Amino acid sequence: MTQDPAKVLHDVFGHAGFRGRQAEVVDHVMRGGSGLVLMPTGGGKSLCFQVPALCREGLAIVVSPLIALMEDQVAALRQQGVAAAALHSELEEPERREVWRSLNEGRLKLLYISPERLGMDGMLERLSQRDIALFAVDEAHCISQWGHHFRPEYRALSFLRSGFPEVPRLALTATADERTVDDIRAQLGLEDAPVFRSSFDRRNIHLAAAPREQERSQIRAFLREASDGRGAGIVYCGTRARAEQTADWLRADGYDAMPFHAGMPSEDKRDAHRRFARGDAVVMCATIAFGMGIDRPDVxxxxxxxxxxxxxxxxxxxxxxxRDGLPARALLLYGAGDIALARHRIQQSPASDEQKRIERARLDAMVGIAEAGTCRRRVLLRCFGEDLAEDCGHCDVCAAPPRLYDGTVAAQKLLSAALRTGNRFGLGHLVDVLRGRLTDKVAQFGHDQLPTFGVGKDVAEGAWRGVMRQLVSQGALDIAVENHGELVVTEAARPVLRGEHRVMLREELIRPRSARSSRETPQTSSDDPLFAALREWRKTEARTQQVPAYVIFHDATLAEIAARRPGSLRELRDVPGVGESKLQRYGEAVLAALAEAA
Known part of the structure; x- marks a missing residue:
């Protein structure tokens, strides 16, 4: 017998109503429909399959790419009184036997499983003998060869269409362009199924980008603004060595910083992930090996x-x-070398010409976001086919809009200097030539005799780097990354040199301005003594149970409890995020913590 989704949403998950398009998705699946859900991270994708999984008869199968993601979601569901389990390669034998026993006895409502495990050990044959409520394919972009985290194992999920034609198939992802969307639908047989698109606008995240000039100083300033001393953060580094080095100097600065990359011993990676997941205020200095499936809401x-x-x-x-909806910040530091190296890697990759074309287009879109002269959020969202009606007011460009000026002459001077010196020198030497500095190297090569010697004194020395970076981003200059970083003039520079194409540069490169405004200061409940007391109670409870703190209650829920100050279980029941299971399990303890802190 099916249950009422609204009642399940309230009683199990503690929410008074669905958000956005959740209700449409749940209703569609309840009627046996399949589809693709596109929602941003933190937009509530999980409820789109968890609620119908609890309402429909049978077992729900959730295909998930990462063990950590499975474990976190299972832990959260168990806190809410849901019979959930995960099958993966790191289970101890007694745990594996218990999962199979629960599965065979029909005691499970949700089973999380990797795509590899789904095709092993006669799993499909066993499932074919059971009543299946639905299949949910999480992180569905992994199934597409055009997706940014393509996993070939996901490709085998195409059998769900033929093997279980009557079972609803729900694909979910937070990031997919149109090509990826089409591929997901084709692989899972969803060509005729609806696509449920939500806005990708995460307005609570302040976006900023800046040229990477004094990296440590820039990161220090960012952490002072972004960290409240309680929530965690992530610093993504391009290499393993850089992750280690960044963690080292941040620790020397007094931050609880930890490295994370694929080259670390497995036990060290597990320990780092465990500390991050349990709610410590750590700074993870990581390569992109860290992150997919992170459910921690207070980053x-x-x-x-x-x-x-x-x-x-x-x-x-x-x-x-x-992910908790509270203020957060994102910063991108970049340089011309990043752009040139990325282009070089694409060109040298063994991928097909079509794949290279797509990767170049993605890189160009990313460069466009980094170099944006208008609302950065609008530029980002256009990549996902979404147009904001007006500027967001919550990015660095909106806070301090840059002015453009005609930089054609400066561009011509730099391009001419690179050409006349034979495309054999880096920016430092070219600036010496342009500013008329007679160094030993300039004299050695006779570059003081060139027409370009001394013609660039009108541009500040530091500003030449900005001119160079923008010319690289526009494709007029390239950097010989396979050699020593020489600047090479490209074919695209010819119209500039001939005066046929104007080059607009950002004035902020010449006269930098602060991008911070008072309205961007994060407003949180972190200084509320009741909120602090509830967090401390949660921390102790989480350690006792050996589960991540956020699976007990999110910060947003604790903040709401602190604001409402409920004096009874009935009043506590009305707080969003407090379901019946958690009310029975933690209600008295929460009220006691409030009374003690009051």
């Missing part, structure tokens, strides 16, 4: 120390901040 900031490969990956990574 307050995400920084990137180099340019991501495309908007999809970057959006998913910054989306790990502020």
């Amino acid at each position: 307050r900031f995400v920084a990137h120390l180099s340019l991501p490969q495309g908007p999809e990956g970057w959006y998913q990574e910054i989306g790990r901040a502020g």
Whole structure:
């Protein structure tokens, strides 16, 4: 007998009503329909399959790509009184036997499983003998060869269409462009099924990007603004060595910083992930090996120390901040070398010409976001086919709009200097030539005799780097990354040199301005003594149970409890995020913590 979704939403998950398009998705699945759900990270995708899984007869199968993601979601569901389990390679034998026993006895409502495990050990044959409520394919972009985290194992999920034609199939992802969407639908047989699109606008995340000039100073300033001392953060580093080095100097600065990358011993990675998951205020200095499936809601900031490969990956990574809806910040630092290196890697890759074309387009879109002269959020959302009606008012460009000026002459001077010196020198030497500095190297090569010697004194020395970076981003200059970083003039520079194409540069490169405004200061409940007391109670409870703190209650729920100050279980029941199971389990303890702190 099916249950009422609204009642399940309230009694199990503690929410008074659905958000956005959740109700449409749940109703569609309840009627046996399949579809694709596109919702941003933190937008409530999980409820789209968890609620109908509890309402429909039978077992729900959730295909998930990461063990950590499965374990976190199972832990959260068990806190809410739901019979859930996961099958994965790191289960101890007694745990594996218990999962199979629960499965065989029909005691489970949700089973999380990897795509690899789904095709092993006669799993499909066993499932074919059971009543299946639905299949949910989480992180569905992994199934697409055009997706930014393509996993070939996901491709085998196409058998769900033929093997279980009557069972609803729900694919869910937070990041997918149109090509990826089409591929997901084709692989899972969803061509005729609806696509439920939600806005990708995460307005609570303040977006900022800046040229990488003094990296440590820039990160220090960012952490002072972004960290409240309680929530965690992530600093994405381009290499393993950089992750280690960044963690080292942040620790020296007094931060609880930890490295994370694929080259670390498995036990060290598990320990780092465990500390992050349990709610410690740590700064994870990581490669992109860390992150997919992170459910921690109180990540307050995400920084990137180099340019991501495309908007999809970057959006998913910054989306790990502020899942609780409270203010969070994202910072992207980038340089011309990042752009040149990315282009070089694409060109040298063994991928097909079509794949290279797509990767170049993604890189160009990412460069466009980094170099945006208008609302950065609008530029980002256009990558996902979404147009904001007006500027967001909550990014660095909106806070301090840059002015453009005609930089054609400066561009011509730099391009001419590179050409006349034979495309054999880096920016430092070219600036010496342009500013008329007679160094030993300039004299050695006779570059003081060139027409370009001394013609660039009108541009500040530091500003030449900005001119160069923008010319690289526009494709007029390239950097020989396989050699020593020489600047090479490209074919695209010819119209500039001939005066046929104007080059507009950002004035902020010449006269930098602060991008901070008072309205961007995060407003949280972190200084409320009741909120602090509830967090301390939660921390103790989580350690006792050895579960992540956020699976007990999210910060947003604790903040609401602190604001309402309920004096009874009945009043506590009305707080969003407090379901019946958690009310019975923690209600008295929460009221006691409030009374003690009052």
